[in-house]
Every structure is written in structure tokens, then in C-alpha cells.
Amino acid sequence: MATLISRKASSLRRLRRSFFFSTLTHSRSSMTAPSPSPLLNHLFRPASHPRPSSILSQLDNYLCQGLGTQWLILNQKHLYSTTNTTTGVNSSGAQGQSGDGDKLGDSKQTGDAGNSIRGGPVSWLSFILLVITGTCLIYYYDLLKKQRIEEINANTQTVKHGPSVGKAAIGGPFSLINHDGKPVTEKDFMGKWTLIYFGFTHCPDICPDELIKLAAAIDKIKKKAGLEVVPLFISVDPERDTVEQVREYVKEFHPNLIGLTGDVEEIRKTARAFRVYFMKTEEEDSDYLVDHSIVMYLMSPEWEFVKFFGKNNDVDSLTDGVINEIKRYK
Amino acid sequence: MGVAANSQDQIHVDILFEAREACYKIYANSQLSLARDAFYTCIKKQSNKKPTEIASVGLLYPADCKKTRAEYEKHCRSTWVKHFDRQYCAKKRVQRLLDDKDNRKGPLKLPQPYTFKEC
Numbered sequence: 272m273a274t275l276i277s278r279k280a281s282s283l284r285r286l287r288r289s290f291f292f293s294t295l296t297h298s299r300s301s302m303t304a305p306s307p308s309p310l311l312n313h314l315f316r317p318a319s320h321p322r323p324s325s326i327l328s329q330l331d332n333y334l335c336q337g338l339g340t341q342w343l344i345l346n347q348k349h350l351y352s353t354t355n356t357t358t359g360v361n362s363s364g365a366q367g368q369s370g371d372g373d374k375l376g377d378s379k380q381t382g383d384a385g386n387s388i389r390g391g392p393v394s395w396l397s398f399i400l401l402v403i404t405g406t407c408l409i410y411y412y413d414l415l416k417k418q419r420i421e422e423i424n425a426n427t428q429t430v431k432h433g434p435s436v437g438k439a440a441i442g443g444p445f446s447l448i449n450h451d452g453k454p455v456t457e458k459d460f461m462g463k464w465t466l467i468y469f470g471f472t473h474c475p476d477i478c479p480d481e482l483i484k485l486a487a488a489i490d491k492i493k494k495k496a497g498l499e500v501v502p503l504f505i506s507v508d509p510e511r512d513t514v515e516q517v518r519e520y521v522k523e524f525h526p527n528l529i530g531l532t533g534d535v536e537e538i539r540k541t542a543r544a545f546r547v548y549f550m551k552t553e554e555e556d557s558d559y560l561v562d563h564s565i566v567m568y569l570m571s572p573e574w575e576f577v578k579f580f581g582k583n584n585d586v587d588s589l590t591d592g593v594i595n596e597i598k599r600y601k
Numbered sequence: 602m603g604v605a606a607n608s609q610d611q612i613h614v615d616i617l618f619e620a621r622e623a624c625y626k627i628y629a630n631s632q633l634s635l636a637r638d639a640f641y642t643c644i645k646k647q648s649n650k651k652p653t654e655i656a657s658v659g660l661l662y663p664a665d666c667k668k669t670r671a672e673y674e675k676h677c678r679s680t681w682v683k684h685f686d687r688q689y690c691a692k693k694r695v696q697r698l699l700d701d702k703d704n705r706k707g708p709l710k711l712p713q714p715y716t717f718k719e720c
Contacts, residue, residue, distance in 0.1 A: 473616050475681040516612050523618045558680045 441576040442568065443544035447505070447533035450518040455531070457574050464500045464597060465570040469547045471508035471561050472520040477582075481565060484586050486525035491590040498597055506532045507542060507549040508561045569596055615678060624677035640666060640673040641689060660686045660720045690720035 446456045468485055470478035482504065489502050504521055506512040512520075512532045521530035532538070542549055549563035567580040567589070578596050580589050614620060625637050643666035652661030654670070662670065674682055 473613065473678075473680075475678075475684045479621060511613070513612075519612050519614075519617060554680050554683070556679070558678065560680055560684060 439576055441545055441579075442570060442574065443541075444574075445537065445541040445544065447531040447537055447541065448514060450514060450521055450530040450532075452514045460501060460503070460570070461574050462572050464498065464572060464593075465503050465574075466500050466593065467503045467505060467545070467568040467570065469505050469507050469542065469545070469549070469563060469566070471506050471563070472512050472516055473508065473558075473560070475560070477565060481567070481582070482524045482528070484589065485567065486528065487586045488589040488593065489525060489527065491586065492593055495590060496594045496597070498594065500593060500597075502528045504528055504530045505538070505541065506530065507538060507547065507563050508551075509533060509535050509538045569593055571600060624681060636669070636673045636676045637685060640669040641685075643669045644689075657683050657686050660690055686720075693720065 444457050446454060449455045466485060466489070468478075468481055470481065472478075485502050489500055492498055492500055502525060504517075506517060509532050514532060517530035517532050521528045545568060547564050547566070549561055552560050552562050554560065565582045569577045569579070569592075571577050577600065578592065580592060584592065623636070640662075644662050647663045647665050652663050654662050654664055654667060656662055656670065677685075
């Protein structure tokens, strides 16, 4: 495209030069256009160089000039945009006669308008539009962000009670032996609320204290809210805690307290289901203590885990906690 | 699914209620004297005296409390004695940290080679 224009421009420059030359030397005053004829003769009839003097040649010249001026007008438009040589064309227009001068003048004006549009890609209008669009976008995005932040804040501040994101996977089925020697599973405890404590009978001080607390809490819950909760003691030392051992141990705390023991493997599985840690601490002369987590688990009648209570709760907080959970569950 | 086989099918009585009570405290001649608790109160009372006797797990006690110590060890299982001594040491350490106002401020000591750590 550029080469095409440059070629046209160079040819037109030659044209103009020939224009001046011809106007100076020629005087075909009867004709409106001076003489694009010689060059046009060159262009349109390159074969015949010498100037004809017959009527035919005049007719030819008319045609040539008509075509030529049109062609010139088109090319002048191109010229304006690429080479900005208005002065040269002006003078050539001035050189031309009145009719053509008008035409050229018109073309010049349209050329001028085209020049201001095609002077550069950015105008004031486009810049203003850009700024407006930009600010609108930024404002909208900011608004959306604020709304999102408020939403997140509102969600985090509302205290979620109970299992809102699913239930903890604590608890599960078990099959152990109770202190009467009868094999039991978790189905035997369904239908009632249960409070489970894991411990062992040879415990020096912690298990007795916790079991005393558990027994007292069971009685208090019965007195306060009239609710029946079954206390359960599961031994984490099945090697030493036989059925008789557990029976003797458990009957001292509460008549309802049920003690469970069983196979070593079963106890391990049950403790894993309840996430209870227990480990034998090696002592000498065949006596040992068992290190274990000190937690009480509250299980619903459907044998689902509801809440756990640690060592820090005293009797009253344990009582109130259990009553609250039972009330809320219903 | 059997019960864990036990070589001795007897019940350990020394962990039941009375034995526990005896360990924690004993009734001698209708006079309440607390075995375990007696021993520890004795140590607390005699804290100004220099500890010379060795108990267990690094606990030292003055010679005046020897009698209560004997009673204590008679009525409680040995593992339980160790357990309670360890508990007492931990309590004492925490107390020392809390009470310590002027004495042990100074540059930190580098870890020393093993020495008998008094509790």
C-alpha cells in the first residue's frame, strides 16, 4: 500500500512538473484544463509521442483530460494524507481553470476534513470516553468487592451452634464384654443418652476422681432435669482388667455404672474409633501405669457423638453441659 | 472374643476403695493420719531443713520425715508412690517458677553434663 502510494506520489510529482512546464509553454486556452494532455498522452497512449493536431486528437484530449482530472482528484486526496503537500497542489489547482478549480477546491476541503480525522489515532473524544469507562469499571469493581467482604464478615461473625459443617467422626460400633460377663454391642446402649469414660482400674488418682465426678453428675442430672443418662466405663488395660476386676471396681462408684472390658484388639479398635490415646508406661516388677487421654464422651440415643468433656470441668459444669446438649438436641 | 487370659484369676484388691483410702490416709487407733498426705505435708513443713534422704525420681526429703515415708510406702503400691512423687516434683517446679522473684535472675546457664537433678 505504501509503495503503491509512493509510486503514485512520484508519478504525480512528475505530473505536476509537467503541469507547470506545459502551462508555461502551452496555450491551449480554448480548453478548460491546461494540459495534462502531454503526460496523459504519455500515460494513456504511450505509443504515440508526437502531439497530434487533428480534431481526433482534440477529442482524445478532451477524454484524456476528463479522465485525467478525475484521476487527479482521487490522487490528490491520497497525496494530502501521505505527503501533506497542500501548497503544491493548491498552486496546481490555481493554475487550473475555474471549473476545475472548484472541483479541486471541494476536493481540498474534504481532504482537509479527512486530514483532521486521520491525523492521529487518539482524539480528545476518545480520551474522554476512555476515562469515563475506566472510572465506571473501577467503581463497579470496588462496589462488588465491598459487598463480598461484608458477606464474608457476616458469615464469620454468626456463631454456629452444633454441626453446621458436618458431624465429627467420633464413635462407632463396638463389641465388648460388660462387667457381668455378657457380650454387648453399641446397640444395647441405643435409645438412651450415654456418658463414656475411658480408664483402667489400677489408676492411682485420676480415674477414681473422674468416676466420682461422673457418678455425682449423673445423680445431679437426674435431680435437676429428670433425664436418664447411662454412665459407661471402658477399660484401656484389658490385660489386667478382667470381668471380675471391673465388676468390683465399678460397683463402688454408682449402681448404674457399667464397666466394659474385652479383647485387646477390640479395645484398641474402640479406642481408635473414639480417638482415645493410651500407652503403657513401662515400670519394673510387672506393675505399670497406662497413660491415657482423660475425656468423657456424650453419645446420643442414636449412638452419635454430641460433645466431649475434659478434665477441667467440675461436677456442676459437667451437669449443666450435658443438660444443655440434651435440650438442644431435641 | 474371649476374656484376656490372666495367669492369676484373683482380683487385685489393693486398688479398690479401702486400699485407696488407706494409701491416701490411714486410720490408726481411731486417729486419722494421712499416709500419702502426711508425707507430703511433712516435707512442706520441713522445707527449711536440708534434704538428705532419697525418695524416688529425684525427690529428696529431710530425715525428719522418714517415719511418714515408711508408712506411706507400706500402704501404697510402688508405682503409685513414684507417680505421686513425680506429681509433687512437677508442682514444686511450677511453684518455684511462680515464686521466684529475685534469686535466679542472671545469665542463662549452658546445658551442663548430666548431674543428679534434685527435684
